Amino acid sequence: MEVVILPGSKQIGALAADAIEALLRRKPNAVLGLATGSSPLPVYDELARRHQEKGLDFSQAHAFALDEYVGLEPGHPESYREVIRREFTDRVNIDPANVHSPDGTAADLPAACEAYEDSIRALGGVDLQILGVGTDGHIGFNEPGSSLASRTRIKTLIEQTRKDNARFFKSIDDVPHHVVTQGLGTIMDARHVVLIATGAQKAQTVRDFVEGPVAAICAASVLQMHQHATILIDEAAASSLKLADYYRHTYDNKPKWQSI
Numbered sequence: 624m625e626v627v628i629l630p631g632s633k634q635i636g637a638l639a640a641d642a643i644e645a646l647l648r649r650k651p652n653a654v655l656g657l658a659t660g661s662s663p664l665p666v667y668d669e670l671a672r673r674h675q676e677k678g679l680d681f682s683q684a685h686a687f688a689l690d691e692y693v694g695l696e697p698g699h700p701e702s703y704r705e706v707i708r709r710e711f712t713d714r715v716n717i718d719p720a721n722v723h724s725p726d727g728t729a730a731d732l733p734a735a736c737e738a739y740e741d742s743i744r745a746l747g748g749v750d751l752q753i754l755g756v757g758t759d760g761h762i763g764f765n766e767p768g769s770s771l772a773s774r775t776r777i778k779t780l781i782e783q784t785r786k787d788n789a790r791f792f793k794s795i796d797d798v799p800h801h802v803v804t805q806g807l808g809t810i811m812d813a814r815h816v817v818l819i820a821t822g823a824q825k826a827q828t829v830r831d832f833v834e835g836p837v838a839a840i841c842a843a844s845v846l847q848m849h850q851h852a853t854i855l856i857d858e859a860a861a862s863s864l865k866l867a868d869y870y871r872h873t874y875d876n877k878p879k880w881q882s883i
């Protein structure tokens with residue numbers, strides 16, 4: 624796990640975009656893993672800018688969203704399929720046919736979850752997965768107690784997550800109780816994961832998953848077992864870390880040629 628502490632969202636967006644740009648130049652048909660929430664937005668803004676101003680090309684790329692609410696009607700503005708489209712994929716030249724999301728409206732949800740796993744596998748797996756983290760340590764929608772080996776499946780949201788996400792809906796009553804999410808095992812299969820967390824409200828969560836024990840009670844802690852996990856955080860989110868100075872020292876002394 625590499626922890627990189629940066630001054631703010633702009634620098635975080637630029638560094639994550641650098642990794643995605645380098646990947647696309649090396650492998651134009653790369654498979655990107657996309658996350659919703661506010662944390663990844665600076666990355667999407669920066670990628671859209673590089674596409675518009677520098678012609679960064681997504682025409683052969685593929686993308687898989689992490690998760691989706693169950694039961695929102697197709698086209699609902701807060702369905703993650705729509706959010707991903709609005710915040711990112713409509714702003715670059717990725718082929719809409721190459722952008723995949725779990726289907727939260729399928730009549731047979733378990734079959735749709737299996738099909739989703741199959742489609743990720745068929746494209747050779749995710750090359751770079753962008754992640755945020757919930758205040759309870761969830762990644763995707765893997766709430767506390769999720770199996771560390773889980774695959775795409777249905778989960779029930781914890782009340783705190785529904786409260787956190789109520790800001791996107793008219794009222795908390797409109798936030799679905801159920802979701803479909805890639806599992807922790809699915810996320811662990813990505814070749815590189817880049818998790819972004821900003822703000823003081825994430826400080827304890829970051830401390831728990833970076834420096835606490837690996838445990839299902841804090842799903843993101845599974846990333847301690849990942850071979851290439853990069854954690855991009857701002858000063859506020861880093862404020863409870865015990866080893867913050869060591870992470871800063873390590874990053875400051877990294878060889879210039881070595882990217883995240």
Ligand SMILES: N[C@@H]1[C@@H](O)[C@H](O)[C@@H](COP(=O)(O)O)O[C@@H]1O
Nearest residue numbers: 659660661662755756757763764
């Ligand atoms: N399912 C998403 C997560 O993928 C995301 O990481 C989390 C944090 O969102 P934010 O970045 O807005 O704090 O929100 C939702 O619950």
